[in-house]
Amino acid sequence: MAKQDIQIKTKDGVAKAGLFRPAAASSAKAGVILYMDAFGPRPALDAMAERLAGDGYAVLVPDLFYRFGAYGPFDAKTAFTEEKSKAALMAMVGGTTQEMTISDSGAFLDALAAEGVTGPIGTVGYCMGGARALNAAAVYPDRIKAAASFHGGNLASDAADSPHHKAAAIKARVYIGMAGVDRSFPPEQSTRLAEALRVAEIDHAIENYVGMAHGWCVSDHGVYDAAGAERHWERLTTLFAETLA
Template sequence: MRAALLMLLALAACQPDDAAEMRRQHDGDTPTPTDAADARGLAVTTERVRYATVDGQPVTGVLARPDGAEAGLPAVVVVHEWWGLNGNVEAMAQRLADQGYVALAVDLYGGEVATTPDSAMALMRTAMGREAALTDNLRQAHAYLADDLGAPRVGVIGWCFGGMWSLRTALALPDQIDAAVVYYGRPVTDPARLATLTMPVLAFFGGADDSIPRDTVSAFVDALVEADVEHTVETYAGAPHAFANPSGQSYVPQAADDAWARTTAFFAETLRAAQGPTAAD
């Protein structure tokens, strides 16, 4: 019994600290907005909404929708990166609304937003210690969009920490999420877990992102194939972690633009075309 316990402790000690690894990847980085992160001028309406209650505490997020939108539009749950629900993530929700979706940018950090890698690491570690609460948060986000706002189809998208949680949301709601997009989030490589997914998955990784090396991406692809999950996985040669973040120091415009074009085409096919014309058409 003692030997088995020691083995379990040793295995636990060998597990990667995702927050520390993200800290290494973002060394010297700051979430400073650039012109590429500016979503002003879009024909969208943005508001703060309460979409969940977790552990007895209200949770608010940013809801973006096309100007004059009626009920019944497809929707997207937008999961922030390790910095938290900042202006960059709000801008991504606005861009999705400009494409004809109701986009809800959720908050998994309890209203806190990081401005330095150290504070982001601390927030991520705290969040990862509350996985059940985060899953509940995202379940309620889906219910808010599907039940309260009447979205006929709901997708999920996330970056970095949010990319990992985009996939986890799909795994938690395998029969309710209709499309999942993962930007450089740590993937699941167990085919048995992925086999529950019924929605198509689109994922993007950086070829120079050593926090999620090529072998891990290959294992993810192999697991998706074995699990018979419809998927597209794109790796951009030479692109670092967070290559699609226009408010960070690792932004690669060509890769980011290509990934965004693929993302919007994917959602158009899985969320809009799949249900026919919408009120925004």
């Protein structure tokens, strides 16, 4: 797969992004935006984007923390156990609001279109990216036809920017893969999200990956689970194959 480093002009500055194309680049009319977890773009996410590109999609992996300038790199296994890196990460996560990413997502879609990716778009997010993938689907329903979240946190919280509040605006098919036990997405939020999607008549599935911990899909996490990750890939690739073709 070919990776192209691009810069995307947004309302607040310039976001760096990796654009991954299949070998037959001209055939990639459908695209995917991969919303990062809290540790930022890095080789583990590049590898995931390459795998999706191998299925024929143009895959964009934007840096959602671009407003903070240079940072990291962070070790996903230790970043939240070391006080200095934890403080830096929490500041960036807290300082990158849902509304910021919603605005940025319009620029991400425009960047894909400028690269010739004019077909349907799928979104997938991990950890903090899960809610952003869903919110993007709600705000840009004419472009985004599938949205997936894996170990996404606060998908149906009490916050005003929680994705479940925008469920009625979604036109995409939605898939939620949740860790077996996850403090960032407890059972009451799962129930609330399911009800919001059902009432909005969204084609959706919420699946509990029993035994998996928050972060199980991404290879450089300490809780990575190879079998669980393959199960996630099966669900994700099926979702995109059925919606983006």
